[in-house]
Each structure stands twice: as C-alpha cells, then as structure tokens.
Amino acid sequence: xxxxxxxxxxxxxGAVDFGCHNFHGYSIAxxxxxxxxxxxxxxxxxxxxxxxxxxxxxxxxxxxxxxxxEKIDYIVVNHLELDHAGALAELxxxxxPEKIYCSxxxxxxxxxxxxxxxWPVQAVKTGDxxxxxxxxxxxxxxxxxxxxDSMFSYLPEDKLLISNDAFGQNVAAGCRFADEFPxxxxxxxxxxxxxxxxxxxxxxxxxxxxxxxxxxxxxDMIAPDHGFIFRGREEVSYILEKYRALAEQKPAKxxxxxxxxxxHSTEKxxxxxxxxxxxxxxxYRVMFLKNHHHSEVQTELARCGAVIAGSPTHNNGILxxxxxxxxxxxxxxPLNRLxxxxxxxxxxGESVKVLHEWLAGMGMDMPAEPVKCAWSPDRPALDAAxxxxxxxxxxxxxxxxxxxx
Ligand code: FEO
Numbered sequence: 391x392x393x394x395x396x397x398x399x400x401x402x403x404g405a406v407d408f409g410c411h412n413f414h415g416y417s418i419a420x421x422x423x424x425x426x427x428x429x430x431x432x433x434x435x436x437x438x439x440x441x442x443x444x445x446x447x448x449x450x451x452x453x454x455x456x457x458x459x460e461k462i463d464y465i466v467v468n469h470l471e472l473d474h475a476g477a478l479a480e481l482x483x484x485x486x487p488e489k490i491y492c493s494x495x496x497x498x499x500x501x502x503x504x505x506x507x508x509w510p511v512q513a514v515k516t517g518d519x520x521x522x523x524x525x526x527x528x529x530x531x532x533x534x535x536x537x538x539d540s541m542f543s544y545l546p547e548d549k550l551l552i553s554n555d556a557f558g559q560n561v562a563a564g565c566r567f568a569d570e571f572p573x574x575x576x577x578x579x580x581x582x583x584x585x586x587x588x589x590x591x592x593x594x595x596x597x598x599x600x601x602x603x604x605x606x607x608x609x610d611m612i613a614p615d616h617g618f619i620f621r622g623r624e625e626v627s628y629i630l631e632k633y634r635a636l637a638e639q640k641p642a643k644x645x646x647x648x649x650x651x652x653x654h655s656t657e658k659x660x661x662x663x664x665x666x667x668x669x670x671x672x673x674y675r676v677m678f679l680k681n682h683h684h685s686e687v688q689t690e691l692a693r694c695g696a697v698i699a700g701s702p703t704h705n706n707g708i709l710x711x712x713x714x715x716x717x718x719x720x721x722x723x724p725l726n727r728l729x730x731x732x733x734x735x736x737x738x739g740e741s742v743k744v745l746h747e748w749l750a751g752m753g754m755d756m757p758a759e760p761v762k763c764a765w766s767p768d769r770p771a772l773d774a775a776x777x778x779x780x781x782x783x784x785x786x787x788x789x790x791x792x793x794x795x
Contacts, residue, residue, distance in 0.1 A: 393452050395568045396619055397430040397548045397611065403453045404615075405445035408562040412656050413473070415718065416586040417776035418685040421579070422562030423447075425473055426554055426615045429456060430545070433523025434463040437485070438543055438552050439615055459485045464634020465518075466527070467492040467555040469540045470499035474615055491520070493531050496539035497622030508749045514541075530601070532556065536587060549610040556598070556782050557629050558616030559583045568618035568625055580629070581692035584636045586685045590723040595637040597715065639726045641695035642698060643790045645674040645782060650709040655734035656700045658767050659775040661699055665730060668682060672696075672786055674779075679711040684718045691719070696728040696786045697754060698779070699745045703735035708744050716748045729754030729791065730782045732761040732775055739764065757785035 396403040408474055411419035417639040425441035427449060441449045446655060453459055462485040467475055470492065478500075482490065487510065494513040500506060502605045514520075514529040530542040535556055543552040559579035561571070568576055588595065602609075603765060606726050612620040645667050651657040660676055675694070691697065699716070701708035708716075715724045729749030735739040742760035750756050757779040763771030 391564070393429075393456050395552060396566070396613060396621070398708060399577070400545075400548060400550065401430050401431075402613075402619070403427050403437075403447045403449060403456065405441040405452075406564075407442065407445065407650050408444075410521075410562075413560070413587075415493075415685070417685045418560040419683075420562060422615055423473075423560040423790035424562055426613065426617075428613060429462070430522065430525065431457060432525050432570075435461055435463045436466060436522055436527065437481065438463075439468055439474045439554065440477040440481050442473050443480070446477035446480040449477060450480075462487055462491045464491060467496055467500065468543060468552065468615070469537060469701070470503060471537060471555075472503070474554070475503065482509060490506055491529070492791045493529075493539050493541045495533070496541070499539055502753050506795050507686065513645070514624045530605070532594070532603075534591050535598055536554060536591050544606075544607055544696045545610075546593055546608065549606065549607045549608050550664050551610055553614045555587070555615055557612050557620070557633065558593070558614040559612050559618060561617045562664045563618075566619055568620050568629070569622075571618055574680055576618065576782075580632055580690070581636065582685070582689040583616070583637055584633070585692045588636075588720070592637040592725070593664075594640065595633055596598075599634055625715075631695045634672060636692065639724070641726055641786065641790045642693050643672060643786060644694045644784060645672055645696035645698055645779075646677065646687070646690050646694040647674055647698045647700065648679055648682075648712075648715065650678040651700075651709045652702045652704070652709070655763065655766050656702045656732070657753055658765065658772065659732045659734065659761065660700050662767075662772045662775035663700075663730075663779035663782075666776040666781070669776070669785040670783035671779055679715060684715045687715055688722060689725070691724050693772055695726070695790060696730070696782050697724075698730045698732070698782060699749060700732045701737050701741045701745060702733050703741040704738075706738055706740050708733075708741045712745070716745075720748070720752050724752065727752075727754045728782055729756050730760070731757045732778060734763050734765070734767065736765060744754070755785070
C-alpha cells in the first residue's frame with residue numbers, strides 16, 4: 391500500500407493490519423484495523439504518531455517513498471498507547487529527530503515504556519503552538535479521551551485536525567477516506583469503536599466538542615489514528631454530530647435481550663419477553679451469548695434504550711458468559727438505559743436477583759419486577775415473561791417520547 395497525500399504535503403504513512411482481531415478484550419474480527427501515522431513536509435518535517443511495533447518496517451518502507459526518514463525534524467506523539475507508539479523507539483533510532491513532542495502525561499508513559507536516554511523530548515500543553523515553516527501546529531490536550539495523555543494536533547493553515555483515537559474506527563481496508571467506504575458499514579464501525587472504547591469518556595467527548603467550538607477551530611479534515619479520514623465540511627460535520635449523539639446517549643426505542651441458557655428454559659422466556667415488547671410496538675434484538683462475542687453485544691447498546699438480561703441459576707449465581715458480559719458492560723458505563731431481568735432455575739433460584747442488582751448497579755431504571763420460573767416455563771411463567779417485555783416496552787416508549795432517536 392502506497393503513502394496517500396491527504397492534503398498538499400501531508401501524507402498518510404501508517405499501516406493497515408488485517409490480522410489484528412482483538413484490542414484488550416474488544417473483538418475487532420473480522421475487519422482488523424489501521425494505525426494511521428501522518429507526515430507533514432515543510433521547512434521542518436513532522437511525523438505524527440507511529441504504528442504497532444511489528445508494523446515498524448512496513449511504515450518505514452512507506453515513509454521512505456516520500457521522505458528520507460533522517461530528514462524528519464520532529465515527531466509528535468499524540469498518545470502513548472502502543473498501537474500508536476509501539477514503533478516509536480525504532481522511528482527515533484532511524485530518524486534521530488531534533489524534537490519529540492508529547493503531553494506532560496505522555497512523558498510519564500513514555501518514560502514507562504521506553505529507555506529515553508538522549509531523547510530530545512518536550513512536553514506541550516493546550517495553547518502551545520510551534521511553527522514549522524508555512525504551517526503552525528497547535529496542541530490541544532484531550533485528557534481521558536481516552537487516556538490521560540491523549541492530545542490532538544491542529545494545523546490551522548491546512549484546516550486539519552489530527553485527532554488520535556477520537557473519531558476512529560477499527561477497519562482495515564484499501565481506501566483511506568470515509569467517503570470511499572459503504573456508509574452503513576462505516577456507521578456501524580463508528581458505533582462499535584465508540585461503544586467499546588470511548589463510551590466511558592462521553593463527558594470528555596462533550597467537553598472536547600465544546601472546547602473545539604470555543605477555540606473556533608476551522609476544520610475541513612479530521613484525520614484519526616484508526617480507520618478512515620473525514621474530508622470536506624460535510625464529512626467533518628457528520629462525524630462531529632455522530633460523536634455528539636453517541637456521547638449524549640439519548641434513549642433509543644429499541645430493546646436488547648441477551649441470555650445464556652442451560653436447558654432452553656431461559657431461552658423460552660427470552661422469546662416471550664420479545665413478544666411482550668412487540669405487542670407495544672418496541673423493536674428488539676435477541677442475542678444468545680454463546681453465539682455473540684461480548685463486544686458485539688455491547689455495540690448493540692448503541693441502538694437500544696433497554697437492556698433485558700436472562701440467565702438460569704448456576705452455582706447460586708449466573709452463567710459465566712452473562713457474568714463476563716455484565717463485567718465488560720459495567721466498565722464501559724452505559725447511561726440512561728432501562729433494565730430488567732429474567733431466568734429459570736432448578737433448585738435455589740438466585741440468578742434474577744443477581745442480574746437485577748448488576749443492571750441496577752449500572753444506574754439503570756428497572757421498571758418491571760424480575761421474572762423467574764422453576765424448571766421448564768409453564769403458561770403463567772411465559773405470561774409473566776410476556777408481561778415483563780410489555781412493561782419495559784411501555785416504559786421505554788414513555789421515556790423516549792419526543793426525545794426518542
Ligand atoms: Fe488506539 Fe488508545 O490507542
């Protein structure tokens with residue numbers, strides 16, 4: 391894959407990783423990802439971010455097509471997580487830059503990851519600007535979007551925002567621009583990335599969007615460090631508004647039912663919960679956790695205002711796949727959801743209480759009493775599951791009201 395000139399004298403020189411299918415528990419199979427790195431040629435030549443360590447040679451091969459790496463004067467490290475900084479030591483060795491810029495907290499992780507002996511590092515903060523000839527680079531710290539060290543680099547003369555992890559998507563593809571990729575797939579990739587990485591930092595997203603407006607950043611291209619680049623005002627507005635909507639988490643009139651089952655009793659209840667939702671016109675999706683990775687279920691939350699969890703009782707608790715999903719989901723801190731629980735049991739029957747507590751513990755409103763049934767669900771148990779679905783559906787429709795997305 392060749393370098394791509396995304397603006398005059400600004401080149402994408404990153405790497406495309408078709409084989410990466412897991413990011414710290416977030417499954418990105420089967421799409422893979424990209425590590426975007428950008429080179430700006432000016433009086434001072436600047437490289438923004440690097441790639442995973444094992445893609446260093448790939449990146450250097452690409453870089454050499456547009457510049458002799460020894461002519462790179464500055465390296466800007468917007469974020470020290472190793473998908474972007476993994477190749478930093480190799481790049482420093484080859485380029486021998488005059489300066490390496492990062493945030494003050496980036497300095498801390500840099501020292502933790504690398505032997506920085508002799509590295510000409512300088513910490514920068516929001517408001518700091520460097521001139522590189524025909525251009526300036528403004529630094530904007532974006533703490534907790536998504537690490538404490540994260541920052542943006544803004545090039546006003548190019549109206550270009552290099553946004554690091556923000557606005558990214560995990561997609562490995564042959565094209566570099568968002569407008570070259572099918573929109574529905576892109577939309578899903580943005581939601582997946584947001585709900586599996588950025589969601590806990592939604593308050594910071596809203597703060598950053600407000601800061602960008604306050605700083606009056608004139609942007610006609612957003613170049614994230616993963617996935618596609620948004621070019622043109624329309625595309626920039628699209629991704630900014632998409633992020634605003636994802637961060638606001640307004641209720642969506644759709645319910646997610648997920649469950650695991652031992653002998654199909656909890657599964658039967660799940661289907662009757664769905665029928666109850668359907669009876670009040672609320673769309674839903676049922677996900678059997680043996681068929682879906684937890685990050686796929688988490689992504690579905692982007693379009694669901696209610697979370698209905700099912701598990702039979704297992705060792706006085708819940709089945710492990712349900713516990714794993716709830717642990718993952720809790721860490722990602724979804725807000726503004728309704729919750730409900732159901733499940734079957736043979737002897738002791740604790741599962742619905744455990745599920746109810748998990749969901750309530752995530753701050754979900756619980757409009758219906760949990761439904762549990764012994765052994766195989768009989769008519770009253772199926773009716774109770776139907777009633778649970780109906781009650782959650784009515785509550786969700788009322789909550790959404792005019793504010794529904
Ligand atoms: Fe893409 Fe936080 O690294």
